[in-house]
Amino acid sequence: MVEPMGNAGRFLVEAADRLGVRLYAATHKDVHEGYPQWLRAALAGVCATDLTDTPRALADMDAFCRQHGIAGVAPCFELFTPLAALLADRIGLPGNDPRLARAARNKIEMGEAFASAGIPAPRWAVAHDAAEAYRVARAHGLGRPLVVKPAEQGGSWGVSVVDGPDGPDGPRAAHGSDGPEVPERLAAAVDAARRFTHAHPHGLELDTRVLLQEYIPGGEYSCDTVVAGGVTYPLPVVAKDTTEGRYRIETGHTCPSGLPAPLVRKVQHIAARAALAVGVRNGIAHTEMKIPPGTETPYVIETGARLPGDNLCEVVEAATGVSEAVAHLQAVLGQVPDTVPSRTGAASIRFLLPEHGGVLRRVSIPDLPGTHGEVHLSPGAVVPEPADSSCRLGHVVARAETADQARGLAERVAARSRVEMG
Template sequence: MQKVLLIEADVAAGEDMLTAAAGLGLETYVATHEELYERYRPELRTKVTGTAFTDFAAPEKALDDLETFCRARGIDGIVAVWEFLSPLATRLAARLGLPGHLPERADHCRNKRLMAEAFAAHGVPAPRTVSAADPQGLAQRIEESGWDYPLVVKPAENAASIGVSVVRSAQELPDAARLAQHQTHKYPHGIALDTTLLAQEYVDGDEFSVETVLFGGAVHHLVITEKFTTAGTSRAELGHTVPAELAPNVRASVYAATGRALAALGLRDGLAHTEVKVDGHGHPKVIEVGARPPGDHIMRLVHDALGIDVARAYLQTTLGRRPDVTPRREAAAAIRFITAPRAGTLRGVGALPQGEHVVATSVTKAPGDEVGDPQDNMGRIGHVMLRADSAAEVNKAAVEAMGSLTVELANER
């Protein structure tokens, strides 16, 4: 029986990965912190064969600890489940001689400053980027570049749209910088984040992501996901639809740009989740790449729409097996996130949608809980999942579903 190590399974994709591992008949171990494992949900713990406890806040020690564990247990595959630990997973796989990505570019897949440098060096179509340690330095770099506003300001290392702002004038830079540098360590493991500030050219257009499986350097693009985001100064994600409806030439351009980005980052065996914007002329720009499973239940959307088990394919690549990426149906699936109109105390969520296209609803906050505004992806209070025969049909159903529900705050009358 083959054995895999999942590096932090207590995240959105964790249950999918554990379920897929059980379906493949694998012995599944998880690397985490001992105190955090005590808080794992029962449905996760029942699928775990054993645990490797370490301190991810000390990355070199964690690498040594996990190498010792893997050699003692005879681990056959290393799986990065939480994106903040994808560089650790890459280095660990390389040390063990197991399938994975190029270790010398491990940090480029997580640090957006290094990623932008790799994109520029390899001619990837991407927004131009400058960086600085503080807002004064960033303002100077922007002025030297001769760029016009709006621009996007973001931290070098974070996720879920945390710290990201669309800045429309130099006067807005200090506030955007404070937001970008607000989080210095990543909960719950205390991982230190690079707080370098980035400014990028703003790309006006529609947003998508490309879901990809890589095996031995061969690229298998599964699907393009349509993304729905907030407007204004933030870009929190409000929902996704699989597959995106795109003209064939635009789809080919998106796939081509994505392939160049993956090559620039040295991705070889595993998954990639690539965020792309397409302007009004159909020209793509790669925003960033994650060397890990997509979040937000996108793996379930791909399965519902196309019949491809992304988690299973990922595990197959980490074990050196050819992944099963054959579509088994042509349908469409969507998720839309429930958010509050502003920060406050939740009174309740009413009129959750039902109907032939609604396959699941979930509310993760209870009355009395404090909720944030939808400035980033952490402000969500639930979701609705839908399925239909086409993207147009599922998007229409999603609009109707979200229009029917209500979110009440305690101070509303």
């Protein structure tokens, strides 16, 4: 596993147990020291390297793989999925196309890959600063609202939805003596997107260019695809809820999606094409889409060559019996993945978000039958303003017979949860 820290790690550990597979991790020494106990205990060995130094990491991991008879490379942490593709290629194991793999990490290269493959996706442009953002958004007619996001990041960090260059965007901030006057909110959004020069916790240097995208209205969905030997196996479609307004934070997910069957198949088809477009050949891809009202065209917002976060592995398995983590491991081992649903239930997850940032005094999630809750932060923790997913206080997962029941149950638990902030 090339960096298993993060939400999918625990599902990979369970999956490996079921498959009788031994797991090894490639990571940094200090990052490994911060792993939770269950993850450390699940590992048969660790390749301590510097994942930000590609030649060194490849040499270290190559030697480690040979020494331990490694049979498959599982990409995990999104920013290192291209590195996993390079490693698999170098040692002759099933993996993703190393020539395309950067497109699964960098949203500018992703936009290019989607355009060459004819994938429906938002129109976009690139900017280096606010004045350029204003100019190119105008030149490309990206209008209002406008989505501003970092080229490389996740968790909705640095993503803002603002009025475009022609929007009634309040006060204007002068930029340079003869440059255009850039609306203040656009300038702030560009600053927010450029804030990330290095990724936590490995210190990987990020592309600080800013991506400007046309805003796609409508319902939001995700669909994962397992690819094995270049053959795509669609996974269930999940409906996503987010906050409205400037910051879009995922507030919950429900499986099944509630879409009619023909549209489900269309979403799965577009997700599979998006996965192939970013070079996924052996492994899983997580694709997010929006469907404008009154249309049946899913627009791809992004694809990652990794398992989903947000406990989606749990939600999908609770609803359908399909373990995405098992399927991912099978694919990277060159096996045919198990992707056929074995049940027709439903599950929904809701995240508890604070109304504002501050110090967490208390959070409690009631226990209702068919649900289980988990608190993410302890009292005394400093909670950031609700601008991205790092502000989440906890979550609840509900299982039921139908999607509406599961969502309703999870919403009831979330509504009865108590949060006190100082």
